[in-house]
Amino acid sequence: MEPIEIILADDHEIFRKGLEVTISRIPYIKSVIHAASGKEAVEKLEANPQVKIIVMDIRMPEMDGIEATTHIRKTNQEVKILGLSMMDDRANIVNMFKAGANGYLLKNTNKLELLEAFQNMLAGKNYYAKDVAEVFLLKEFSNSTTLKKKHITNDITTREEDILRLICQQYSTREISEILCLSEKTIEGHRKKLLDKTHSRNIAGLVWYALENGIIKEAKG
Known part of the structure; x- marks a missing residue:
């Protein structure tokens, strides 16, 4: 370097x-x-x-x-x-x-x-x-709801967006698989793709990406 x-x-x-x-x-x-x-x-x-x-x-x-x-x-x-x-x-x-x-x-x-x-x-x-990253961001935004999209990359599919929203609401891989009727292995695969597509290192990065792009909004109060 x-x-x-x-x-x-x-x-x-x-x-x-x-x-x-x-x-x-x-x-x-x-x-x-x-x-x-x-x-x-x-x-x-x-x-x-x-x-x-x-x-x-x-x-x-x-x-x-x-x-x-x-x-x-x-x-x-x-x-x-x-x-x-x-x-x-x-x-x-x-x-x-x-x-x-x-x-x-x-x-x-x-x-x-x-x-x-x-x-x-x-x-x-x-x-x-x-x-503190994951605890901080998840606490701030765990009650988030959907907003109009702003500049989400076209690479993120509708399914991945659904999973991202559930991740931000602190649902586990098992819970997400039950909600969406998909295997836990499939959910983990989508999670890894989301980390790659959003250039995130961890769940905190995904939460911030979702907030920044209007997928979720900051919880009030």
């Missing part, structure tokens, strides 16, 4: 320096550019368009990570944005993804998880913190 540059945006200098030490141990990281606010992250990206990844804290002064991500996505769809948050920032994490983030990690992340996140995002996949 060719060396890349990243922007590290967080309003706490001590945290930035500590995370830089971890990030700098990743072989292909050429340099780390610091930003103390969302506004500064936007400015640093404009001055350094070669940057491939922005590690973006959600809560920052002047312009928070959500606002900064929204601003960046108006003109730049290429740079990968990795949100950072504490475990209880559920609403902010949802809004971060809606703004255009490619993934999120908790602030207690380690080198291996950062490496995995970077590699997945650079490969065009979304990344979610392992410890």
Whole structure:
């Protein structure tokens, strides 16, 4: 992999320096550019368009990570944005993804998880913190209902869409097979195809894809 540059945006200098030490141990990281606010992250990206990844804290002064991500996505769809948050920032994490983030990690992340996140995002996949992704997303969207389709890939069949909707409602493979009168092996096959077609790593990725494409909507209350 060719060396890349990243922007590290967080309003706490001590945290930035500590995370830089971890990030700098990743072989292909050429340099780390610091930003103390969302506004500064936007400015640093404009001055350094070669940057491939922005590690973006959600809560920052002047312009928070959500606002900064929204601003960046108006003109730049290429740079990968990795949100950072504490475990209880559920609403902010949802809004971060809606703004255009490619993934999120908790602030207690380690080198291996950062490496995995970077590699997945650079490969065009979304990344979610392992410890809380599935629980978080499924809790937020488990009561979802159907919406009008927006931009679902034509590769997803009607049957796969039905299965995806049931997965998002936390039905097990066995339960889905009973509902649709299909074998568990067939359901597992569709599940694997869905992961591949949506470029998802796990169930959390499927849930987010379904939300983003209007197959389900965010539960209220």
